[in-house]
Amino acid sequence: MKFSVQAWAPEYGPTAGQELGEGDTVDVNPELRESDWRPLAVGTDPAPEALFVDGVRRVDANLWIESPEGAIVLALAASYAAGAVLSNHRATVIAEEVRRGIFTSAPNAESVTTRYGDYQVHLTEGDLPEKLWLGLQGQMSVLEGMVAAAHIDVPLIVVDGPLSHRRHVPGAVGYIKTQHVHYLPEPLRPILGRLQAGERTPIFLIGGGAWNRLSWYAKLPLKSSTSVDGLIRAEVAAADLDSARRVADLMTATILRFASEAHKDPRAPQNLYPIGGLERRLRHRLGDRELMIRGLRRLATS
Amino acid sequence: MDGNGISGPPVGRVIGTEDATPLEFWVGVAPDRFLQLDDVVALSRPLPGGQVVHIYGIVAQVRARYEGANFDSDVFLIESGLLPAEVFETAQVTATRFEPEVFVPPRPGQEVTVAQGPDRDKALFFDRMTERLPVGLSRNGEPLFVNLEFLDGRRGAHVNISGISGVATKTTYATFLLHSLYNSGVLGNRSVNTKALIFNVKGEDLLFLDKPNSAIDDEQAALYSKLGLPAEPFRSFQIFAPPRKGGDVVVPDVASRVKGVTPFFWTLEEFCHEGLLPFLFVESEDERSHYTMVVHNVMVQLQKATPIGEGAVRVEDREVRTFRELVDVITFKVQNDQEWSGPAIGAGTVNAFVRRLYGAVRHVEPLIRGDQTAPEKNRINLDHQVTVVDIHNLHDRAKRFVVGVTIRKAFDEKESSGQSNELLFLVLDELNKYAPREGASPIKEILLDVAERGRSLGVILIGAQQTASEVERRIIANSAIRVVGRLDPAEASREEYGFLPAVHRQRATIIKPGTMLLSQPELPIPLVLEFPFPAWATRAAEAGKADDDDELADPFAGLD
Numbered sequence: 110m111k112f113s114v115q116a117w118a119p120e121y122g123p124t125a126g127q128e129l130g131e132g133d134t135v136d137v138n139p140e141l142r143e144s145d146w147r148p149l150a151v152g153t154d155p156a157p158e159a160l161f162v163d164g165v166r167r168v169d170a171n172l173w174i175e176s177p178e179g180a181i182v183l184a185l186a187a188s189y190a191a192g193a194v195l196s197n198h199r200a201t202v203i204a205e206e207v208r209r210g211i212f213t214s215a216p217n218a219e220s221v222t223t224r225y226g227d228y229q230v231h232l233t234e235g236d237l238p239e240k241l242w243l244g245l246q247g248q249m250s251v252l253e254g255m256v257a258a259a260h261i262d263v264p265l266i267v268v269d270g271p272l273s274h275r276r277h278v279p280g281a282v283g284y285i286k287t288q289h290v291h292y293l294p295e296p297l298r299p300i301l302g303r304l305q306a307g308e309r310t311p312i313f314l315i316g317g318g319a320w321n322r323l324s325w326y327a328k329l330p331l332k333s334s335t336s337v338d339g340l341i342r343a344e345v346a347a348a349d350l351d352s353a354r355r356v357a358d359l360m361t362a363t364i365l366r367f368a369s370e371a372h373k374d375p376r377a378p379q380n381l382y383p384i385g386g387l388e389r390r391l392r393h394r395l396g397d398r399e400l401m402i403r404g405l406r407r408l409a410t411s
Numbered sequence: 412m413d414g415n416g417i418s419g420p421p422v423g424r425v426i427g428t429e430d431a432t433p434l435e436f437w438v439g440v441a442p443d444r445f446l447q448l449d450d451v452v453a454l455s456r457p458l459p460g461g462q463v464v465h466i467y468g469i470v471a472q473v474r475a476r477y478e479g480a481n482f483d484s485d486v487f488l489i490e491s492g493l494l495p496a497e498v499f500e501t502a503q504v505t506a507t508r509f510e511p512e513v514f515v516p517p518r519p520g521q522e523v524t525v526a527q528g529p530d531r532d533k534a535l536f537f538d539r540m541t542e543r544l545p546v547g548l549s550r551n552g553e554p555l556f557v558n559l560e561f562l563d564g565r566r567g568a569h570v571n572i573s574g575i576s577g578v579a580t581k582t583t584y585a586t587f588l589l590h591s592l593y594n595s596g597v598l599g600n601r602s603v604n605t606k607a608l609i610f611n612v613k614g615e616d617l618l619f620l621d622k623p624n625s626a627i628d629d630e631q632a633a634l635y636s637k638l639g640l641p642a643e644p645f646r647s648f649q650i651f652a653p654p655r656k657g658g659d660v661v662v663p664d665v666a667s668r669v670k671g672v673t674p675f676f677w678t679l680e681e682f683c684h685e686g687l688l689p690f691l692f693v694e695s696e697d698e699r700s701h702y703t704m705v706v707h708n709v710m711v712q713l714q715k716a717t718p719i720g721e722g723a724v725r726v727e728d729r730e731v732r733t734f735r736e737l738v739d740v741i742t743f744k745v746q747n748d749q750e751w752s753g754p755a756i757g758a759g760t761v762n763a764f765v766r767r768l769y770g771a772v773r774h775v776e777p778l779i780r781g782d783q784t785a786p787e788k789n790r791i792n793l794d795h796q797v798t799v800v801d802i803h804n805l806h807d808r809a810k811r812f813v814v815g816v817t818i819r820k821a822f823d824e825k826e827s828s829g830q831s832n833e834l835l836f837l838v839l840d841e842l843n844k845y846a847p848r849e850g851a852s853p854i855k856e857i858l859l860d861v862a863e864r865g866r867s868l869g870v871i872l873i874g875a876q877q878t879a880s881e882v883e884r885r886i887i888a889n890s891a892i893r894v895v896g897r898l899d900p901a902e903a904s905r906e907e908y909g910f911l912p913a914v915h916r917q918r919a920t921i922i923k924p925g926t927m928l929l930s931q932p933e934l935p936i937p938l939v940l941e942f943p944f945p946a947w948a949t950r951a952a953e954a955g956k957a958d959d960d961d962e963l964a965d966p967f968a969g970l971d
Binding site for chain 1: 485489
């Protein structure tokens with residue numbers, strides 16, 4: 110495979126993951142009728158043990174792969190990792206997986222072995238940068254799913270971000286920190302403003318797309334005056350309502366103590382402490398980007 | 412390890428996040444292992460070309476940190492199970508030796524092992540010491556040595572011990588060194604004629620060196636056997652103590668021991684003929700005064716004194732039997748005779764001399780006399796291996812007189828015999844009093860002589876003081892072996908302790924009695940050692956019961 114390395118500006122900022130897609134519908138009635146909607150206080154005890162799953166990704170370089178016919182196709186050389194923190198009386202990183210991949214639609218792309226790591230080829234559906242990114246995102250989610258699936262005996266599994274690829278992990282709760290999309294109809298939105306820490310909204314169903322999810326909003330405590338929001342959304346794969354309700358209560362009660370403070374995490378309080386710590390650790394495990402570029406360059410020129 | 416000649420349990424790897432240099436490097440300690448201060452480690456570094464360099468070192472510092480924590484307050488998050496983090500320990504190693512001497516740094520990632528047996532000996536240069544003197548035990552109970560060549564004058568000499576009184580156990584360690592010298596066999600047949608002269612400057616704790624310590628238990632005895640030493644007191648031992656003041660009968664002035672103590676004094680004849688007068692004028696104020704001239708003139712005149720038996724003298728027709736009488740004669744003479752005072756000496760200078768001289772009378776009167784029959788049996792001698800001269804009850808002026816005269820005499824005898832093979836050890840605490848940094852005095856000159864020429868004559872000074880910064884630099888500089896016990900924090904930061912790395916200076920402020928830092932020329936880092944509890948009694952209570960009865964049986968011993 111003949112390729113060249115372009116190291117500058119490989120970071121784009123496409124929104125990660127799957128939010129409200131086209132054709133998705135929202136049904137607010139599964140738990141309470143729309144007219145009865147109100148903040149629900151949760152009386153459940155926090156889970157004694159919780160698993161937090163997260164992943165990180167980094168584009169190391171843009172590659173230009175030359176096809177046999179002489180055409181040039183864009184590829185991303187990226188490193189990504191997924192891990193899990195088991196938090197009971199201690200927070201312990203119990204799994205860490207690091208992978209590197211070349212994301213491209215070039216049919217002649219081959220895996221490469223650099224001095225510092227192996228890049229496996231993952232073919233994408235198109236050669237637009239967004240498609241390449243989705244490919245990377247997808248692989249990372251698959252890795253997260255793998256990590257989470259190995260520890261399903263924990264009473265609460267919190268997966269950072271929408272469930273999407275992780276939806277097959279039994280009992281996993283998707284944890285969405287930032288609210289870009291309005292799921293609730295206009296008249297119900299003021300309830301979100303009235304939520305207090307430890308309260309959640311009734312469960313609503315997001316359906317109509319590839320798969321159905323049961324979702325709710327919850328509120329984290331604002332530990333300092335600079336935190337303004339504290340609103341998070343969570344989702345589980347739609348099964349029966351009762352088990353969804355149990356998970357919703359358990360999760361709303363459990364995450365309170367993990368809420369971070371603004372001076373320690375810019376995304377406080379939504380970026381929970383174990384997830385912040387795990388992300389730092391995983392990012393470190395990705396290795397030094399300059400070194401990875403050096404490894405790729407060496408192969409490109411040889 | 413790696414089949415490169417260093418064997419021992421692996422304990423960690425060289426880290427690359429701190430610089431690894433030939434002199435100093437950091438070792439990441441494996442999760443299930445630990446390293447502590449003073450542990451000896453080793454590693455092998457292969458060079459391109461196949462040569463292998465063995466690097467040895469001592470752990471100088473160990474640190475533990477959270478990895479994954481950004482803020483100090485993260486500790487609470489981590490300990491309450493909110494934030495994941497790992498505890499990791501790293502040890503800083505100071506390299507002691509390269510074999511062969513290719514000064515390359517160890518490479519990050521290389522395996523480090525605990526040095527044991529022959530590797531440890533190499534790391535601490537013990538393998539090169541043909542005559543090695545046990546000086547204590549390491550924290551893990553292995554013997555530590557000093558190269559005798561740096562003590563007996565061949566390549567170096569003298570020991571200097573610093574430390575706070577009471578906590579640093581300076582004199583105890585000095586006597587332990589003597590015990591080791593005599594009993595380890597390192598001196599061979601020289602040990603028979605090797606002598607030690609100890610000045611007991613404080614308390615009466617050196618008066619029982621020949622009594623077994625009743626407080627010694629099996630555990631302590633085991634430490635002695637680890638060092639290859641017997642747990643027993645000194646065998647060939649004698650004590651000299653000054654006579655009690657007043658009275659014509661000479662009785663040693665000690666409270667805790669009666670038997671085996673010989674009172675000592677000098678006769679007036681010795682005082683006059685051997686020129687001992689200057690040793691009464693040894694304080695710094697004496698040095699600055701004009702009357703040093705008078706002292707010298709009087710000394711010359713006194714040498715003309717005629718002995719009349721029993722140590723008494725006749726000076727210019729006057730019979731003199733006590734020191735007071737001698738002072739009267741001197742006073743009369745210097746005030747009336749230019750021959751005695753010296754030419755063109757003013758009355759003021761003469762009076763200053765007389766005042767100083769009279770000031771000494773009360774303190775040294777019992778020590779200089781001509782009123783005893785057979786005074787030669789009260790002369791300090793070195794007939795035994797260990798001789799203790801007790802001066803703790805004396806006034807400062809008298810202490811200086813005794814120390815100055817005794818050392819001078821011992822040194823002169825050694826000089827005239829020219830026998831450097833048989834060693835003489837002088838043990839003197841409170842060196843700052845006898846050889847202070849500022850000023851000059853006859854005693855300081857003698858001690859300097861010992862420090863600078865004693866090496867070739869076989870006179871070895873084991874000096875001690877609370878603060879080395881107050882002692883003449885050249886004496887410290889000439890000491891090949893330097894020992895430090897507990898130090899005052901302000902003192903520990905002074906340049907006199909430059910031989911201690913920063914960590915050891917810090918440690919010197921907290922070490923407990925019985926622990927010492929010892930620096931010797933061959934090792935770039937001081938050894939931290941512990942020495943066993945003395946096998947000899949250090950006070951009457953430890954001297955054992957049987958012996959008390961023995962003493963009670965003869966309450967009049969020494970009254971002969």
